[in-house]
Amino acid sequence: MGELPDRYPLPGLPEEVTIYEVGPRDGLQAEKQIVDTATKIEFIERLRGTGLIAIEATSFVSPKWVPQLADAAEVLAGIGAPEGFRHPVLVPNQRGMDRALEAGAAEIAIFVSATERFAQENLASTVDGAIESATPVARQALEAGIAVRGYVSMCFGDPWEGRVPIGQVVAVVRRLADLGCRTISLGDTIGVATPGHVRALLGAIGEAGIGMDRIALHLHDTYGQALAGVLTGLQCGVTEFDASAGGLGGCPFAKSATGNLATEDLVWMLDGLGIRSGVDLDRLVQISGWMAARLGRPSPSRAVQALYRESDPDTLF
Amino acid sequence: MGELPDRYPLPGLPEEVTIYEVGPRDGLQAEKQIVDTATKIEFIERLRGTGLIAIEATSFVSPKWVPQLADAAEVLAGIGAPEGFRHPVLVPNQRGMDRALEAGAAEIAIFVSATERFAQENLASTVDGAIESATPVARQALEAGIAVRGYVSMCFGDPWEGRVPIGQVVAVVRRLADLGCRTISLGDTIGVATPGHVRALLGAIGEAGIGMDRIALHLHDTYGQALAGVLTGLQCGVTEFDASAGGLGGCPFAKSATGNLATEDLVWMLDGLGIRSGVDLDRLVQISGWMAARLGRPSPSRAVQALYRESDPDTLF
Numbered sequence: 001m002g003e004l005p006d007r008y009p010l011p012g013l014p015e016e017v018t019i020y021e022v023g024p025r026d027g028l029q030a031e032k033q034i035v036d037t038a039t040k041i042e043f044i045e046r047l048r049g050t051g052l053i054a055i056e057a058t059s060f061v062s063p064k065w066v067p068q069l070a071d072a073a074e075v076l077a078g079i080g081a082p083e084g085f086r087h088p089v090l091v092p093n094q095r096g097m098d099r100a101l102e103a104g105a106a107e108i109a110i111f112v113s114a115t116e117r118f119a120q121e122n123l124a125s126t127v128d129g130a131i132e133s134a135t136p137v138a139r140q141a142l143e144a145g146i147a148v149r150g151y152v153s154m155c156f157g158d159p160w161e162g163r164v165p166i167g168q169v170v171a172v173v174r175r176l177a178d179l180g181c182r183t184i185s186l187g188d189t190i191g192v193a194t195p196g197h198v199r200a201l202l203g204a205i206g207e208a209g210i211g212m213d214r215i216a217l218h219l220h221d222t223y224g225q226a227l228a229g230v231l232t233g234l235q236c237g238v239t240e241f242d243a244s245a246g247g248l249g250g251c252p253f254a255k256s257a258t259g260n261l262a263t264e265d266l267v268w269m270l271d272g273l274g275i276r277s278g279v280d281l282d283r284l285v286q287i288s289g290w291m292a293a294r295l296g297r298p299s300p301s302r303a304v305q306a307l308y309r310e311s312d313p314d315t316l317f
Numbered sequence: 318m319g320e321l322p323d324r325y326p327l328p329g330l331p332e333e334v335t336i337y338e339v340g341p342r343d344g345l346q347a348e349k350q351i352v353d354t355a356t357k358i359e360f361i362e363r364l365r366g367t368g369l370i371a372i373e374a375t376s377f378v379s380p381k382w383v384p385q386l387a388d389a390a391e392v393l394a395g396i397g398a399p400e401g402f403r404h405p406v407l408v409p410n411q412r413g414m415d416r417a418l419e420a421g422a423a424e425i426a427i428f429v430s431a432t433e434r435f436a437q438e439n440l441a442s443t444v445d446g447a448i449e450s451a452t453p454v455a456r457q458a459l460e461a462g463i464a465v466r467g468y469v470s471m472c473f474g475d476p477w478e479g480r481v482p483i484g485q486v487v488a489v490v491r492r493l494a495d496l497g498c499r500t501i502s503l504g505d506t507i508g509v510a511t512p513g514h515v516r517a518l519l520g521a522i523g524e525a526g527i528g529m530d531r532i533a534l535h536l537h538d539t540y541g542q543a544l545a546g547v548l549t550g551l552q553c554g555v556t557e558f559d560a561s562a563g564g565l566g567g568c569p570f571a572k573s574a575t576g577n578l579a580t581e582d583l584v585w586m587l588d589g590l591g592i593r594s595g596v597d598l599d600r601l602v603q604i605s606g607w608m609a610a611r612l613g614r615p616s617p618s619r620a621v622q623a624l625y626r627e628s629d630p631d632t633l634f
Contacts, residue, residue: 003479005540008513010549162320191623194589195548196325223322224538224582224619225589227545231512232327259619265541272511272542302541302576306508 005272010235016276018054018240019263020185020216021047023291024075025056025090027248027260029068031295037071039294041078046287047245048085051278052263056109059090060100073103081106088149092123097137101144108141109185110134111151112176114169117160118153118189131175138179150181151218155201156193170204177210184215185242188229191222191259195232202236216240221247221300222259227269230261234275241266246288247300262301264288282307322589327552333593335371335557336580337502337533338364340608341392342373342407344565344577346385348612354388356611358395363604364562365402368595369580373426374404377413390420398423405466409440414454418461425458426502427451428468429493431486432475435506439470448492455496467498468535472518473510487521494527501532502559505546508539508576512549519553533557538564538617539576544586547578551592558583563605564617579618581605599624 024044028035035043040058047055057079063070072089079087081104088107091097100108112130113119123130138148154161155169169186176184186201198217205215217233217240219226230241247262267281281303289308292299299305341361345352352360357375364372374396380387389406396404398421405424408414417425429447430436440447455465471478472486486503493501503518515534522532534550534557536543547558564579584598598620606625609616616622 004474004507004509005511005542006474006480006509006514008511008517010513010516157321157323163323190321192321192323192589194322194325194586196327196590197323199327200325221541221619222623223585224541224544224579225322225586227541228548228586231545231548259623262541268540269511269542269545272509273513302538306539306576 005268007272007274009274013234013273013275014237014239016239017234017270019052019266019277019279020240020242021052021055021245021263022218022242022260023047023245023248023263025059025069026242027244027246029059029066030249030260031068033295034068035294037074037078040071040075043287043291044075044079044087046290047284048082050280050284050287053084053278054086054088057087057089059092060096060103060105061090061092062095073099076103076105088147091137093133094137097140105146107147107149108137109149109151110138110181111153112172113153114164114172115154115158115161118158121160122153127172131172131179135179138181142180147182148180149216150176150179150184151187152176152184153187153189155186156188156197157190159190166201166204169201170208173205173210174208177214182214183240184210185218185240186215187218188220188226191220191225193219193229194225195228198229198232199236202233202238212237213239216242218242219261220259221261221265226261227265230266230269234273245284246291246304248288248291259300262288262299262303264301264303264307268303322585324589324591326591330551330590330592331554331556333556334551334587336369336583336594336596337557337559338369338372338562338580339535339559339577340364340562340565340580342376342386343559344561344563346376346383347566347577348385350612351385352611354391354395357388357392360604360608361392361396361404363607364601365399367597367600367604369601370401370595371403371405374406376407376409377417377420377422378407378409379412390416393420393422405464408454410450411454414457422463424464424466425454426466426468427455427498428470429489430470431481431489432471432478434477435471435475438477444489448489448496452496455498459497464499465497466533467493467496467501468504469493469501470504470506472503473505473514474507476507483518483521486518487525490522490527491525494531499531500557501527502535502557503532504535505537505543508537508542510536510546511542512545515546515549516553519550519555529554530556533559535559536578537576538578538582543578544582547583547586551590562601563608563621565605565608576617579605579616579620581618581620581624585620
């Protein structure tokens with residue numbers, strides 16, 4: 001579209017934000033097919049060429065649980081550690097931490113749940129138990145000078161429990177903050193959050209004394225709500241947003257749809273608002289088109305669908 | 318999802334809004350295949366059962382241009398005029414007006430362009446020429462006690478011209494307001510608008526002395542931006558939003574994709590914000606699932622994809 005979107009700032013929003021790219025990890029782990037190691041490495045290298053700085057590379061979860069990312073060490077070795085980039089890796093427990101350190105991880109992410117049921121279903125633990133398991137891992141990382149990100153799942157609703165009280169989420173966020181997590185990412189794992197809910201949770205977190213500079217929003221687009229939530233987050237002072245190139249992991253026609261917010265849709269909005277993210281939208285769209293072709297199905301990203309088709313009208317992707 | 322989305326109002330937003338449903342007209346006119354008259358009538362009747370009050374029924378554009386809606390008179394006769402519902406019809410010119418009156422239309426919509434190029438491409442006219450052609454039609458309607466809605470296309474960008482100056486849009490809106498249009502619908506025909514742009518245009522319209530109670534937003538989801546724009550509209554005091562059941566007319570895999578905002582995605586956000594629209598989301602999802610099956614392809618609505626699959630896990634739609 002060339003000169004579109006037209007640029008119109010909104011008063012009171014941040015001038016610059018960080019896009020925390022989760023496609024190679026959160027995206028690919030949710031895809032049915034296993035992408036080969038060389039393609040993963042090429043994907044991350046190409047993503048670095050778009051201006052993305054923070055790209056979560058892989059996960060050291062047991063290959064039994066997530067066979068899609070069984071090649072975590074190979075991927076991390078393959079992408080190297082060029083200056084100026086961050087490649088955090090997901091670490092579930094001590095075993096994963098040992099593997100991550102051995103592979104040379106320079107930044108890790110731990111994950112816990114805001115709800116008991118999801119802690120049980122996904123982590124085979126309790127809310128407390130998951131935080132306790134993560135504690136020595138986080139301590140070890142911090143002692144080694146490795147930054148720690150904390151993910152909290154099901155912050156806005158739970159598929160089994162339904163509503164999730166805000167106080168319950170704030171308590172978990174508080175514990176991750178006390179643990180030393182540099183950033184705490186609030187996951188709307190099932191994509192149900194609407195703008196008032198985002199503002200209410202962020203307000204309560206602020207009242208608990210945790211600054212917005214330590215908060216990231218990880219919104220899913222399952223019901224089309226993610227960007228309205230990002231806008232609300234920006235209005236509340238949040239400056240870090242998780243997104244997945246091409247909406248990877250969120251194929252709308254897969255039963256396992258998780259609905260990751262597509263990085264391209266996010267960049268379109270930020271570009272229109274004149275908020276710097278450093279990301280080149282056109283380059284990113286080409287990469288997501290390439291990855292969609294690899295996966296053999298269209299990208300669920302609205303912007304990719306519109307822009308990649310424009311650049312290559314004969315493609316389905 | 319039962320009790321989700323959780324309800325959290327945002328301060329300063331309207332308590333109630335009108336959803337102006339455009340699926341039967343704007344949606345079906347953009348679909349490749351022609352839906353039979355009986356199905357169109359059943360569609361509108363079922364939509365009335367969801368709580369939607371304002372449902373644009375059809376268009377009296379020449380069947381040569383829009384063969385999909387050649388049965389406008391039959392559809393209008395078939396759906397009747399039950400009390401409490403509004404069924405506006407699109408009217409392009411005097412010939413269309415004659416046909417609409419003969420068919421018993423009780424409310425009409427005229428349409429003009431904010432840009433010269435689109436006026437030329439779509440209306441074979443100029444911006445001025447289109448308004449002048451619409452003027453006697455609008456006058457005739459108002460003299461007959463028939464309410465007139467005005468659509469303005471390409472308010473936020475034009476596929477040929479690129480950027481569209483706000484002053485140019487305001488001038489057209491002003492003329493439609495002076496013509497007596499009860500509501501003027503600001504069309505983001507190519508879906509490029511971001512929140513700052515929405516606010517800037519609404520601000521300029523307000524400064525021109527046109528109240529937000531006469532403005533509707535007609536946003537497209539081509540780049541995933543529509544709901545963020547709706548949120549901004551709500552924050553500016555707009556209380557009428559155009560949307561298309563199931564995102565009809567916006568199939569992402571059709572080359573002619575227009576990307577209508579899906580009514581379901583809109584209702585999810587309004588429900589979460591505690592803003593009354595009167596629409597029952599679950600009923601609407603069932604209807605859109607039925608229509609998607611009729612059309613033989615999945616609904617592009619995120620909410621329909623998530624909720625209809627939940628209600629019927631074996632369906633592709």
